[in-house]
Amino acid sequence: MHRFIDYMTTKIGMADALRLVIASGGDPYAQSRDLLDAAIERLLDAGVATGEYRTGVLPDDVLIGLSGIALAAGEPSQRAQAGRLIDLMLDGLRHRSQA
Numbered sequence: 001m002h003r004f005i006d007y008m009t010t011k012i013g014m015a016d017a018l019r020l021v022i023a024s025g026g027d028p029y030a031q032s033r034d035l036l037d038a039a040i041e042r043l044l045d046a047g048v049a050t051g052e053y054r055t056g057v058l059p060d061d062v063l064i065g066l067s068g069i070a071l072a073a074g075e076p077s078q079r080a081q082a083g084r085l086i087d088l089m090l091d092g093l094r095h096r097s098q099a
Helices: 002-013 015-023 030-049 059-072 076-093
Strands: none
Touching: 030 059, 059 076
16 A cells, blocks of 8 residues: 555646646546556455454545545655545455454
């Protein structure tokens, strides 16, 4: 998850170049989004299989959450904050018994 933040902040830093690609009709995120969703789905499935993560979580929702963390706390000086936000997100994914 921390590497994703590095990935997203790199993309954010390339914002002007990405805007030009989008303006020309391209979708610079199409392939990477599919690959990221697939990777997240595998992680979620593994967590569900071990009973650590709850079921019903959509990979794209996790991706959007991580993207938000990257936007809100993507500066190198905010790495500790990004880590805390990722921890909060992971806590939300954890399976809770129905007591």
